[in-house]
Amino acid sequence: MNAIEIPFQGETLCALASGALLWRARDLLIVSDLHLGKSERIARRRGTMLPPYETRATLERLEADLAATGANGVLCLGDSFDDLDAATGLEPQDRAHLVSLIEGRAWHWVEGNHDPGPAGLPGVHHAELVMGPLTFRHIAEPGAQGELSGHYHPKLGLPGCGEARACLLFDATRMILPAYGAYTGGMPATAPELRALIGSPGFAVLTGSKPLLVPYPARAGAGRGRRRF
Template structure:
């Protein structure tokens, strides 16, 4: 597996990743840009998370995470000029959250969708259509790549989300959401403003990511580091 390189095309802040004969750019925001297909890929937006927590638990959180996520998404679309967006599942925290979006936030989201090829891949939080424009898929195959929410054992050319990987290194100021990838699969970080994360050292990742493998830590200065993984020690899936 060829070592990824830093990418500065169109002044993007990211790391170029050679993957299954394609070149993908992991952006510092947590989005992935596939220039050959003019496609921006994001996972686990979890729109409406604060509303869902308040509705189910009675715990009040500042209700601005959807707006913050939309603003980040809009900035990435402006930076890349992407004509298409692929959301890798758990775009909404549940179906009620999808139907209960604040009117201003919904209008903002629709304005981003308009004029773009927009794909919603189903997640475990949002298994059905949300009444918004765009195409809905259980999973999606484009060229040599397959896009689904939850990684499947033995897959090749797979991009997924769900696990919200994060990694901390000495001198990096705590943990950061990260991309994890080997020659066969890539797991994207959560893009939503209020989403948590699972340590990249967890056995769930060791069961999926082979060797050699790498991680790209997100942030103002994305950082590429080796990821020491070994398959066969996972303990199943975790629901976020």
């Protein structure tokens, strides 16, 4: 399993190539911004048709991470669905696939700005969640300690590395996870909103076939990508 171990607030978290985090001490896989049902939501609201495969691709990625890690718990850091109607509008086979992943696991849904209420699926819904020294919420709060969040979909490009890649950003006090779902855009990691949240020294872990740890902020070439929430 490709992973980078990160000491954080007295715990060890493993950053996976997919953008997920593994907290071995709690047997917990942490993901953010799955945005399940995005193509259905776009078709419903805009009349624009996209290939309806992003939910399947995201669930297959999640299933692979669960198989590789053996995690018995999952924590979704908000915007798990593109909106609450998307949660009820999943294709029957996608809903069945998701329920099969939830069954037998401790599953936590943290609310996001796209899905502010329970989605009518198994698992426990939280506005935010505290476990030991760590606080899990969707949107980072200034001054927080031991915080893990999502929302911003950070992406980072480096010279010679091709397209910008989704990335985890972190410093000694907080982590901001990348979007885990397919069809999700991103915010350049060098954007002022993210620079204001990540202190020095800061680091980024780029996703891909193999996770890549780099200092943050990076030099020229960073941040190609568009912000889409």
